[in-house]
Amino acid sequence: MEFKLFPGGTISGEVRVPGDKSISHRSVMLSSIAEGDSRIRGFLEGEDALATLAALRALGVEIAGPAKGELRVSGVGLAGLRAPSTELDMGNSGTSMRLLSGLLAGQPFASRLTGDASLCRRPMARVMQPLARMGASITAADGDRPPLQIDACRGLQGIHYPMPIASAQVKSCLLLAGLYAEGCTSVTEPAPTRDHTERMLRGFGYEVTRDNDVIQLRGGGRLVGTDIDIPADISSAAFFIVAATIAPGSELLLTHVGVNPTRIGIISILTLMGADITLMNERDVGGEPVADILVRHAPLRGIAIPEDQVPLAIDEFPVLFIAAACAEGRTTLSGAEELRVKESDRIASMAEGLTTLGVRNEPRPDGIVIEGGALGGGVIHTHHDHRIAMAFAVAALRAEREIYVMDCDTVATSFPGFDAMARGLGLQISTQAGQA
């Protein structure tokens, strides 16, 4: 599928974007290993979260749905998962692969995890090494690249792991393995990362402590089934937050968005750039902060993005680069080398597309420098990366000519229905079948 975008437009209306992807993954994993039933609402019916759901079904968990974002999971308890009869396909989803590695590392049966071409290029040493220290036996097909073969476990031992990178996937992987380990498992975060796993474990009645930058739990407890209400994904809302900010005359209300402090880097960074964003009706929904977000058009200025915001906005940089292209002056990003190992090398993919649009930029190993200015038009290659596709769709609001975004099928991994919702809000987007 390809997107064709006419230049210009105004964004207005009120909308609730689909459910949070990170929370959706965790909701299925934790409810599956809980005792008793759980009801999940607001589940993201995107390919990534559905890959996690299919994996848990293959591990013997009965799951009804999803129907309009609702699931009923019959938890099997910590010891209730069964050996899968085939390999588990994680598709495009790094979160599924890294978190499920932790869950499967402690099982008394073997499993094999695979994925698509993009996922099979992504590094897994970050979870393989600490899991091996806990006593797991995991091998990769090619160095540390998937497929991963996880051997039947003969017992895990809790460890303390100072994480070399600020990664919520690594932290969550180790906490999940820690549920099956003897003694305590703890991680030190070099910087705060999304804390949905810790919050949700507590929601299932499992004690997790946090002491400054150290997160810890003790293995061998029990999770008790519960109800989960998943808020809208701020990472999906981000495309429309930037859209309304850069398009003159725009005013947009995004409802029921998760605004966990470990996820709102997009709001902090855009506000520093001069954006007009107001959080309204702030509330707590099942242990996660939620708000309605009002966005009005505002002129932006280039900034040096504070490095402490990087993990808090890690998935939002593609669209933040579009905001930077529309800002007056220079924006610099550093300390973001992790962007190079996402679904694509997001620094390279964005630099290439910005250059196509005539935006001056200088990619660096750990970031980029972007000079704000006029945006032209042209053909954009997404490198099969959903967030690159949606970022360049938003860029059309300020482009002088048409933009064609190739290879947009992966948008369905995180934001099914993006094009229809974007059209409803004022983006001049149409889709056409891609060339085979």
Ligand SMILES: O=C(O)C1=C[C@@H](OP(=O)(O)O)[C@@H](O)[C@H](O)C1
């Ligand atoms: O834990 C999670 O749900 C995620 C953590 C982040 O990855 P890292 O842990 O690699 O930073 C993020 O990029 C990813 O989209 C989702």
Ligand SMILES: C=C(OP(=O)(O)O)C(=O)O
């Ligand atoms: C990096 C992302 O996801 P994952 O790591 O789960 O593939 C993303 O959604 O931007």
